[in-house]
Amino acid sequence: MKNKTWTLAAAILYGFTSLAGTTPMTGTIISEQSVDCGTKNKGKKSSTDIVCQQYVVHTSTTEYQIRQPKPKDQAIIPANTSIQFKIDKDKMKFKANGQDYEFLIVGTSALSPQSK
Numbered sequence: 001m002k003n004k005t006w007t008l009a010a011a012i013l014y015g016f017t018s019l020a021g022t023t024p025m026t027g028t029i030i031s032e033q034s035v036d037c038g039t040k041n042k043g044k045k046s047s048t049d050i051v052c053q054q055y056v057v058h059t060s061t062t063e064y065q066i067r068q069p070k071p072k073d074q075a076i077i078p079a080n081t082s083i084q085f086k087i088d089k090d091k092m093k094f095k096a097n098g099q100d101y102e103f104l105i106v107g108t109s110a111l112s113p114q115s116k
Contacts, residue, residue, distance in 0.1 A: 024084040027059040029077055029096070037071055054106070057083070057092070065107035066092050075099075 037052035052068040053076060068074065069091075077096050085094035093102050 022086055022088075024086055025059055026082065026084055027057045027064070029055050029079060029081045029083060030058050031056045031079055032076055035067065037067070053077075055103070057085070058111070061111055063109045063111055064092065064105055066103035067106045069102065069104050077101075 032053055032055050034051040035054045036049055038050045039047045040050055041047045050071045052071050053074065054065060054067040055077065057064040057066060075097070081096050083094040083096050085092050087093075087105070090105050091102055092105055093100070095101070
């Protein structure tokens with residue numbers, strides 16, 4: 001009986017700690033730029049560059065550079081858009097303008113106290 005109680009208590013505590021890691025963070029998209037993310041071959045001798053959007057997201061302590069995982073037609077998110085996001089491994093998931101997005105995190109840097 002005691003063994004089942006401890007097992008149940010441990011399972012509940014583990015559940016709370018795993019939920020704590022997925023709390024949404026708040027940030028602001030401060031800039032957007034188009035960057036090369038590959039080429040598309042059009043026959044044997046010609047190819048076209050493919051561009052993806054890359055954004056810079058500021059939080060109170062960190063700056064993230066995020067990029068589309070693969071090129072596709074997608075509306076550009078305007079600068080100064082506030083977002084709430086979650087980080088899952090190397091991906092940032094957020095909602096902006098009523099649409100869900102999932103971007104790759106390609107860079108991070110800590111913000112100094114003066115740049116807040």
